[in-house]
Amino acid sequence: MSLITILLNIFLPPLAVGLKHGIGLTLLISILLTALAWLPGVIHAFMVNK
Structure with a gap:
């Protein structure tokens, strides 16, 4: 997972x-x-963007 993806999450x-x-x-x-x-939105984003 890239830094940009983490920040967007x-x-x-x-x-x-x-x-x-x-x-x-x-x-x-x-x-x-x-x-x-x-x-909950952040948790869901991290879960689906593994």
Whole structure:
């Protein structure tokens, strides 16, 4: 995982997930988790961007 991916996972989780997986269910889940609370969105981004 590159430094840019790590920074995107922390500051813009949906963008990091969208760049890796494209538009789909994974991106929607990331957006919802980030909207509900920032930390679950970050955790989800790190999990899907291993």
